[in-house]
Amino acid sequence: MIKRIMVTLDGSEFAERALPYATELAQKFDAEIELIRVVQPIIMMSDFGATTYQSLMSMEEKEAETYLRARQHELQQAGILTHYKLLEGIVADAIIDRAIEDEVDLIVMSTHGRSGLSRWIYGSVAAKILEHAPCPVFLVRVQHAQQKETSPATGESVAA
Numbered sequence: 001m002i003k004r005i006m007v008t009l010d011g012s013e014f015a016e017r018a019l020p021y022a023t024e025l026a027q028k029f030d031a032e033i034e035l036i037r038v039v040q041p042i043i044m045m046s047d048f049g050a051t052t053y054q055s056l057m058s059m060e061e062k063e064a065e066t067y068l069r070a071r072q073h074e075l076q077q078a079g080i081l082t083h084y085k086l087l088e089g090i091v092a093d094a095i096i097d098r099a100i101e102d103e104v105d106l107i108v109m110s111t112h113g114r115s116g117l118s119r120w121i122y123g124s125v126a127a128k129i130l131e132h133a134p135c136p137v138f139l140v141r142v143q144h145a146q147q148k149e150t151s152p153a154t155g156e157s158v159a160a
Helices: 019-029 050-077 091-101 116-122 125-132 142-147
Strands: 004-008 032-039 082-088 106-110 137-140
Touching: 004 019, 004 091, 019 032, 019 050, 019 106, 019 137, 032 050, 032 091, 050 082, 082 091, 091 125, 106 125, 125 137
Parallel strands: 004 032, 004 106, 032 082, 106 137
Antiparallel strands: none
């Protein structure tokens, strides 16, 4: 049923709120987890040249890969087969394309709780993925998780 779980991360504490849920599901279904982080192209409005752009992108990619390796190690310590992939491009599109390519059974991600002007400017990655994903999407609402933290296993309240 669920054998491949994709977890989208962006390096933030908010995104990591999805990890306990993905871990619980992976353990229950004996599934593997693929951690995904998308590095977006940097928009530079300056006199910097291509070398500077490549240098900045390279730094961003190294930081992202270090982050993903650390999360991978944590999940493997919990006995979960885990892979990671660093992608480039528009976040929602890259995630959807990878989910199709890898025949993912479930995408687990957190929302960032943007609303109003911020949501209009940045868009909702979660909404785009919900609309176009080739599989079910499990969303962890960050606003709710901040107010009341619960155990994914028991549903009981725990200290945040």
